[in-house]
Amino acid sequence: MIFYSVVPMEMVFANMEQVEKRQLRELPLGEATMVVEPTGPYEGRIVRLISPNPQDYLNPRLAPGETVRFLPDWRA
Numbered sequence: 676m677i678f679y680s681v682v683p684m685e686m687v688f689a690n691m692e693q694v695e696k697r698q699l700r701e702l703p704l705g706e707a708t709m710v711v712e713p714t715g716p717y718e719g720r721i722v723r724l725i726s727p728n729p730q731d732y733l734n735p736r737l738a739p740g741e742t743v744r745f746l747p748d749w750r751a
Contacts, residue, residue, distance in 0.1 A: 697712055697722075698712065698713060699711065699712055699722060700712075700713060700719065702743075702745055704737075706726065706727055706728060707724060707725065707726035707727075707728065707731050707737070708724075708725040708726070709721055709723070709724055709725075709737065709743065710722045710723035710724075710725070711743060711745070714742070716747075717744055717745060717746065717747060718742060718743065718744045718745070719742070719743060719745065720740060720741070720742055720743075721737065721738065721739050721740065721741050721742075721743060722739060723739060724737050724738075724739070
């Protein structure tokens with residue numbers, strides 16, 4: 676990636692180490708996969724949808740920002 680700026684690089688990247696990393700989980704949904712940011716023990720907010728089916732992207736329940744509930748992972 677090339678980044679052009681008149682601001683010195685030291686100022687642009689000064690706080691890169693302090694950026695909080697989000698905990699994301701991938702949840703399977705048929706052939707699709709949802710990338711979810713947990714907001715509670717068994718619920719989360721959809722961050723991204725990965726699917727080979729274009730119709731999945733038109734489903735408003737699978738849109739980024741929607742809240743979903745999921746079952747705990749008993750294999751962990």
